[in-house]
Every structure is written in structure tokens, then in C-alpha cells.
Amino acid sequence: MPQIDDIDKKIINGIQAHFPIEPRPFRAIARDLDLDEAQVIARVKQLKEEGIIRRIGGNFSPDKLGFHSTLCAASVPEDKIDLFTKTVNSYPGVTHNYTRSHTYNIWFTFIAQSVDIIKNNLEEISKTTGVSGILNLPATDVFKISAKFKV
Amino acid sequence: MLTETEKKVISALQGNIPVCERPYLELAQGLGMSEEEFLKTAKGLDERAIIRRFGATLKHQKSGYTANAMVAWSVDEARVQEVGPTMAGFDEVSHCYRRNPTETWPYNLYTMIHAFDEPACHAIAEKISKAVGVEAYILLFSRKELKKTSMRYFD
Numbered sequence: 468m469p470q471i472d473d474i475d476k477k478i479i480n481g482i483q484a485h486f487p488i489e490p491r492p493f494r495a496i497a498r499d500l501d502l503d504e505a506q507v508i509a510r511v512k513q514l515k516e517e518g519i520i521r522r523i524g525g526n527f528s529p530d531k532l533g534f535h536s537t538l539c540a541a542s543v544p545e546d547k548i549d550l551f552t553k554t555v556n557s558y559p560g561v562t563h564n565y566t567r568s569h570t571y572n573i574w575f576t577f578i579a580q581s582v583d584i585i586k587n588n589l590e591e592i593s594k595t596t597g598v599s600g601i602l603n604l605p606a607t608d609v610f611k612i613s614a615k616f617k618v
Numbered sequence: 619m620l621t622e623t624e625k626k627v628i629s630a631l632q633g634n635i636p637v638c639e640r641p642y643l644e645l646a647q648g649l650g651m652s653e654e655e656f657l658k659t660a661k662g663l664d665e666r667a668i669i670r671r672f673g674a675t676l677k678h679q680k681s682g683y684t685a686n687a688m689v690a691w692s693v694d695e696a697r698v699q700e701v702g703p704t705m706a707g708f709d710e711v712s713h714c715y716r717r718n719p720t721e722t723w724p725y726n727l728y729t730m731i732h733a734f735d736e737p738a739c740h741a742i743a744e745k746i747s748k749a750v751g752v753e754a755y756i757l758l759f760s761r762k763e764l765k766k767t768s769m770r771y772f773d
Contacts, residue, residue, distance in 0.1 A: 479674065479676065482673050482674045483671075483673045483674050483675075483676070484671060484672075484673050485672065485673060486635075486672045486673040486674070488642075488657060488660050488661050488664060488672070489657065490640060490642065490643070490653060490657065491639055491640060492641065492642075493637075493639065494639070504639065508637055508638065508639070511637050511674075512637050515637065518677050519676060519677060520674045520675070520676060520677075521674075521675045521676060521677045522633075522634045522674070522675050522768070523634060523635050523637070523673065523674045523675075524631055524632055524633055524634055524635050524672070524675075524768070525628070525631035525632055525663075525669045525670075525671075525672045526669070526670045526671045526672070526675070526768070527628060527632060527668065527669060527670055527769070527771060528667070528668065528670045529769065531666075531667070531668045531670075532620065532628070532668065532771055532772075533620075534769075534771070538715075538717065538728075540723070552764050552765075555764075555765075556764060556765045559769075559770065560769070561765060562765070562766070562767050562768065562769050563765060563766050563767075564763075564764035564765035564766075565760040565761070565762065565763055565764060566760070566761040566762040566764060567688065567758040567759060567760055567761060568757075568758055568759040568761060569756070569758050571723070571758075573764070574688070574758070575764075575765070578769045600722065602720055602722070602723050604717040604718065604720070604723070605717065605718075606715040606716065606717055607715075607716050607717060607718060608698070608699075608702060608715065608716035609714075609715055610702035610703055610705065610706040610714035610715065610716070611705075611706035611711060611712070611713055611714040612670065612671075612712075612713055613671075613712050613713070
């Protein structure tokens with residue numbers, strides 16, 4: 468893990484949730500943290516190069532854009548994991564996919580413009596891979612979404 | 619309903635914004651609009667909470683959180699609206715959702731827990747279990763990342 472110092476930590480904690488929407492956002496961040504703009508820009512570039520910051524941008528709620536999202540799980544036999552992964556990952560609406568420690572061993576999220584598209588795609592995945600019984604678990608209530616971590 | 623301008627701004631903001639003095643000017647120029655119009659539109663999307671979160675996304679592994687567990691809980695439906703917000707109140711919980719159970723899958727509440735290692739995840743789940751009085755739960759640890767991207771809308 469690359470070394471990050473206290474200034475890096477301050478910057479990271481400062482820009483996770485509310486990146487300024489104004490003409491010179493890095494100057495605004497610098498002012499809040501008592502740093503200068505060029506220094507903040509140089510450090511953020513470095514943090515991105517090192518892969519500590521994956522991206523800076525907006526995260527959108529699918530439902531507010533008229534999209535539907537769901538969590539899916541499948542119980543995939545060892546010898547079909549590669550085919551199943553390749554098939555599932557080929558859908559642009561699949562944004563996250565992990566193997567997990569359970570007989571339902573593959574878990575992925577699916578975003579699409581309608582619930583029917585998701586349903587049809589899951590049927591298509593089952594047909595292509597021979598893996599049936601894929602769980603389709605759309606959220607009915609959201610109690611928390613936060614991707615902010617103190618570093 | 620979103621305007622065409624809003625869709626364009628969303629498609630620009632969902633990527634990686636440039637790290638330079640005037641990132642919005644650069645993005646606006648790419649869309650053939652003024653920086654002012656871009657910022658006004660972006661602010662409007664932010665105020666209406668269409669942008670859920672705007673900022674840096676970290677690579678968790680590299681920032682020190684090495685274990686993450688999805689905890690699936692089986693909670694009495696009559697208690698879900700009380701238990702959900704309580705679970706959400708724990709700092710270690712980043713996401714908390716209710717989902718419909720199925721015939722083969724009895725769980726209806728889901729929390730994502732992040733910690734430095736797997737025993738720490740178990741300890742946090744136990745702490746939450748005691749706090750809400752729910753004993754039926756399982757931890758699913760992520761073993762391998764097969765895909766992780768951001769959704770591209772209106773491209």
C-alpha cells in the first residue's frame with residue numbers, strides 16, 4: 468500500500484461526499500483545508516495515479532433517472548464459474564459482481580430501464596449458462612447508502 | 619423528467635472529472651455548452667438529489683479496509699421499519715436495504731459491513747445482532763471482485 472500522509476488524508480476526507488460544484492473546485496477545497504490550489508491538484512493527481520482514488524465524479528440514483536436496479540445471486544458450479552462470469556459481465560447494466568463465501572457464490576447488481584428487461588436478461592443468462600434459479604432481489608426499502616470512509 | 623441538457627451533464631459527471639483548475643469548463647466545452655450553464659445544471663441535479671453523491675470514490679483495499687461482508691438478516695416483517703434504521707445507524711454499515719425474501723432465500727434485510735479483517739466483521743455483526751435482537755443472519759464475504767464499474771447512463 469502506498470504511503471499517504473496527513474495532508475492526503477485531509478484531502479481524501481474532504482472530497483468524498485461533497486466535491487464543490489463551482490468554477491474552481493480545487494481552490495475551494497484548498498481554502499477549506501488551508502492548503503493551496505496547486506498543491507491540492509498535484510496531490511489528487513498523485514492519489515489517482517496510485518489508485519487510492521478510483522475516480523472523482525457523480526454517483527446517481529438509478530430510480531431517479533427512471534432506471535431499475537436489483538441484486539442477483541446464483542449458485543454456480545465450479546466448472547461453470549468462468550462461463551457464468553463472462554456471460555453476466557457482458558451486460559453493461561451489471562456494475563458489480565463478486566464471488567462470495569456461500570453456496571450462492573456469485574452476487575451481482577443489475578441496472579436496466581425496466582424490471583422486464585432485467586427479468587428477460589436473467590432468463591437469457593440462465594439459458595446461455597445452464598445456471599437456473601438466479602435470485603432477483605430488488606430493494607424495496609433503502610435505509611442507508613453511503614460510500615464514505617474515514618481514512 | 620430530465621431535460622436533454624441534464625442528460626448530457628449527467629453523462630459527463632458520471633465519468634472521471636478532470637483534475638485541473640477548471641474541470642467544469644473542460645467538461646462543458648466537450649458538450650458545446652458554457653461553463654456557467656454546466657454548473658447551473660449540475661447544481662440543479664445536486665439540489666434535487668438526482669446526484670446521490672458527488673466526490674471521490676476510493677479503492678477500499680488500498681485505503682485500509684480489507685474485509686467487507688454482506689450480512690443478510692432474517693427479520694420479523696413487523697419489525698423491519700424499526701430495525702432497518704437502527705442498523706443503518708452503525709458507522710460500520712455503509713448500505714442497508716430491505717429486499718423481498720424468496721422461497722429459497724429467507725433473508726429480508728441486508729447490510730454491508732466494512733472492517734479491517736474478517737473477524738472484525740463477525741464482531742460488528744454480533745454487536746448489531748445484540749443491539750436489534752435479531753439472531754438469524756449470515757455473513758457473505760466477498761472473495762473475488764469479478765466486475766466493478768459505474769453505470770453509464772445516457773451515453
